Amino acid sequence: xAKKPTDVQVASFADHHVITQPxxxxxxxxxxxxxxxxxxxxxxAEQALASLSGEFGNWMAIECERLGAAHAAIIKDGASxxxxxxxxxxxxxxxxxxxxxxxxxxxxxxxxxxxxxxHAPDLARVPEELIAxxxxxIHAIVxxxxxxxxxGVERELNRRLRLVADEYLAAVNKDRPEHLxxxxxxxxxxxx
Amino acid sequence: xxxxxxxxLRFLVCDDNPHMRRILRTLxxxxxxxxxYEAEDGATALEMYTHYAPDIVITDWSxxxxxxxxxxxxxxxxxxxxxxxxxxxxxxxxxxxxxVTLARDAGVTEFLAKPISAKGxxxxxxxxxxxxxxFIKTKNYFGPDRRxxxxxxxxGPERRHGGEAEVIQNPSLLDKARTPG
Numbered sequence: 001x002a003k004k005p006t007d008v009q010v011a012s013f014a015d016h017h018v019i020t021q022p023x024x025x026x027x028x029x030x031x032x033x034x035x036x037x038x039x040x041x042x043x044x045a046e047q048a049l050a051s052l053s054g055e056f057g058n059w060m061a062i063e064c065e066r067l068g069a070a071h072a073a074i075i076k077d078g079a080s081x082x083x084x085x086x087x088x089x090x091x092x093x094x095x096x097x098x099x100x101x102x103x104x105x106x107x108x109x110x111x112x113x114x115x116x117x118x119h120a121p122d123l124a125r126v127p128e129e130l131i132a133x134x135x136x137x138i139h140a141i142v143x144x145x146x147x148x149x150x151x152g153v154e155r156e157l158n159r160r161l162r163l164v165a166d167e168y169l170a171a172v173n174k175d176r177p178e179h180l181x182x183x184x185x186x187x188x189x190x191x192x
Numbered sequence: 193x194x195x196x197x198x199x200x201l202r203f204l205v206c207d208d209n210p211h212m213r214r215i216l217r218t219l220x221x222x223x224x225x226x227x228x229y230e231a232e233d234g235a236t237a238l239e240m241y242t243h244y245a246p247d248i249v250i251t252d253w254s255x256x257x258x259x260x261x262x263x264x265x266x267x268x269x270x271x272x273x274x275x276x277x278x279x280x281x282x283x284x285x286x287x288x289x290x291x292v293t294l295a296r297d298a299g300v301t302e303f304l305a306k307p308i309s310a311k312g313x314x315x316x317x318x319x320x321x322x323x324x325x326x327f328i329k330t331k332n333y334f335g336p337d338r339r340x341x342x343x344x345x346x347x348g349p350e351r352r353h354g355g356e357a358e359v360i361q362n363p364s365l366l367d368k369a370r371t372p373g
Contacts, residue, residue: 017329018326
């Protein structure tokens with residue numbers, strides 16, 4: 001059971017309290033006194049991640065399959081809240097994971113799709129091709145990776161997808177300033 | 193210079209994506225952690241948080257049932273019987289400034305935008321272990337101190353009154369979120 005600490009100190013002010021406690025995690029900090037301590041946990045973790053990389057292609061295929069199934073469900077049964085959420089989560093997972101799996105351009109296309117799903121006032125009224133083209137692009141980028149060295153095609157594909165998506169979102173959100181602001185705000189993740 | 197003894201730390205990882213959980217588990221184990229508890233949704237994570245009392249929580253945002261933001265809000269309940277102070281690292285594909293602000297206002301301690309990297313994760317853990325911030329309780333907020341600077345231009349209702357402003361020599365959560373892994 002996660003117990004509440006008993007050693008907290010509370011300083012009370014007019015409209016707030018400041019609560020401090022001795023750092024409960026201090027015990028896990030170790031000062032490095034020996035210059036010859038060559039242990040590098042980050043390098044060790046990177047190596048461990050690299051040892052997983054043999055599975056990444058398969059994992060990416062599973063993520064793509066999930067996205068395809070979510071898209072197919074919307075085409076078949078319409079954009080219910082549940083179907084919309086599943087499409088968003090599938091695209092959002094690809095946005096977050098694809099670069100780790102070695103498919104950075106699939107992540108960019110997935111981000112554009114996430115923006116459409118998140119900021120379109122009504123997913124059912126989004127032109128069918130706009131969503132379909134994003135889904136197809138993600139699949140194509142993942143399929144092509146094995147035999148494509150030149151990434152110019154993927155870059156151009158992503159540029160155009162984003163352009164069309166942003167034009168659509170700007171038009172349908174012209175009376176929704178909070179969405180326009182979010183659409184136009186730069187990502188916190190540095191651009192490559 | 194400090195290093196972390198990861199083998200003394202217990203982590204709770206919450207992500208609905210099994211591939212991401214596997215990656216997180218791999219990274220944490222290779223840092224040296226032995227105890228990593230895993231949940232695939234916020235409700236299970238909350239139960240495990242209460243039961244296993246992890247030192248650090250790493251959670252995704254977007255999940256079914258209840259999400260990572262709601263999980264943070266449930267943990268940060270000052271009147272609850274459990275520990276409301278554990279560091280929470282939000283690991284998410286969301287990469288918009290307003291999301292960082294929402295996470296901060298839910299009591300999240302650190303924000304790490306995907307794609308994940310070993311360096312980014314290690315740095316966030318080091319931050320919460322080595323530089324814990326005091327907690328603030330107001331009428332509508334309970335969580336780590338959000339006051340990162342003493343901007344004089346702010347005249348809105350959320351400026352706290354009384355006492356010296358705590359100057360915390362840390363970059364803001366947004367600035368840290370912008371730092372690549």
